[in-house]
Amino acid sequence: MNTAAGSSVARRKAQWSTVEEIKQYILELRLHPGDPLPTETELCEALGVSRSSVREAMRTLSSLDIVEVRHGHGSFVGGLSMSPLVSGLIFRSVLDSEGDLRTLREVVDLRIALDLGTAEELVELHRGGPPRDDLRGLVERMRQHTARGEGFAEEDGAFHRELLAGLDNTIVRQLVSALWEVHTEVVPKLGLPPARDIDKTVEAHEAMLDALEAGDVEAYRTAVADHYQPLLTAIEAAVASNSATPAAPREARIS
Amino acid sequence: MNTAAGSSVARRKAQWSTVEEIKQYILELRLHPGDPLPTETELCEALGVSRSSVREAMRTLSSLDIVEVRHGHGSFVGGLSMSPLVSGLIFRSVLDSEGDLRTLREVVDLRIALDLGTAEELVELHRGGPPRDDLRGLVERMRQHTARGEGFAEEDGAFHRELLAGLDNTIVRQLVSALWEVHTEVVPKLGLPPARDIDKTVEAHEAMLDALEAGDVEAYRTAVADHYQPLLTAIEAAVASNSATPAAPREARIS
DNA sequence: CGACATTTGTGCGTATGTATT
């Protein structure tokens, strides 16, 4: 036992253990996102493992956004965001992109389900409240962009984010934002054309807003369905044109 | 240039690059979950980086379930599941467990939203279809377990999984399963008591099933709300008893 | 601005446990 390793028992599963130990450290000290963590060297001594193990554990935790590592500065408790979900869904979407775009369609369907599932609470929340001038303004800007033949991804994202701003549910809001992000990241990667009937989408946003302020749940649900329809048909169209020209797997750059 | 590092240009951002390169490799070869990947040594040569970098990249990808590493066997394309989301949500839930159990409540609210948001499609799907004898059997077993004073986590999980089995949306089904898993993993960690009024929960499952087979969307939505009510009140009760005895942060075991 | 300390990032050699053959 001259160079490496401690007792063969202790070092077994040292890696899995290290991840859990660091998580325990955060939990037991009640650290919050942004709080500083010990340096890698200190963690090595505290946990009795080598720096390689600590580093791999920190890599795992940082990819889950449980810790955030800043080069030359230190490590901190991470934002506990949905970024791992976003990476995974984007990868899945691109992976079956040459097929039937199934994942992308499913992501859109999930967005629909979330908008429908929060409909009642959202309408109830706006009952008797002030009109949503912020959302009204976003719709107006969408209309202006459309008139100029431009897109309005910025306004669309803001609309769906602000729509749920009053929900008192961070996870739902983060999930909705994450799914929106997946969609907007994947579409350019696949070279999909932006939806054709843009006008309808703007109108659908307005209809959602009207129904919301009118307190009409059923109208809101209908507007949600109408809103996503152009997206779904665009995906279907892309699938049709894709299956016409099935791309053969390219050779990998590496190997 | 005797010991470490290649040219300072080539190794720039080697870390970020390595993860992306491996993802590209999978994408360009159109690999599917379970397909084998090159050994770490081969990846080192192919990407021109050291084993450390490849290992850390593989750690990142494996924690995102994009690759799966089997000890002493090799690396394979991962299942692209929701496991990163589960880890993250469990950690978040436990982290604010000594507070207001906010994350746990939000997870339950998200489950409600998903069940409500898929209500219409689910009812439509069952219209004219055969009765769900499988779900009926699960409810019956729940009732038997309750009569013996036992829990029925197994049957509950199966019920909510099988409920959406016909949905043709893998992501929604995986998300629902993932959230159920978060809930059942977190509750024991926090030592929360199982819901008190178990009978109502069994009845609510039955009511959901009845409404589904009757094709009554509105009754289904009501049953969903009733179903989650015991859970929500249990969480509220735990918050109340928690705030009575606010635990001070313990000293961390390490450091 | 430059010199310096601190901290993370990368490379490499090596030892060891484990699964396959």
Add this chain to the structure above:
DNA sequence: CAATACATACGCACAAATGTC
């Protein structure tokens, strides 16, 4: 059982980023 292939882990040295004086 032995040989082989592979993943896991350790330790050190150097590179690069960041903050401070």
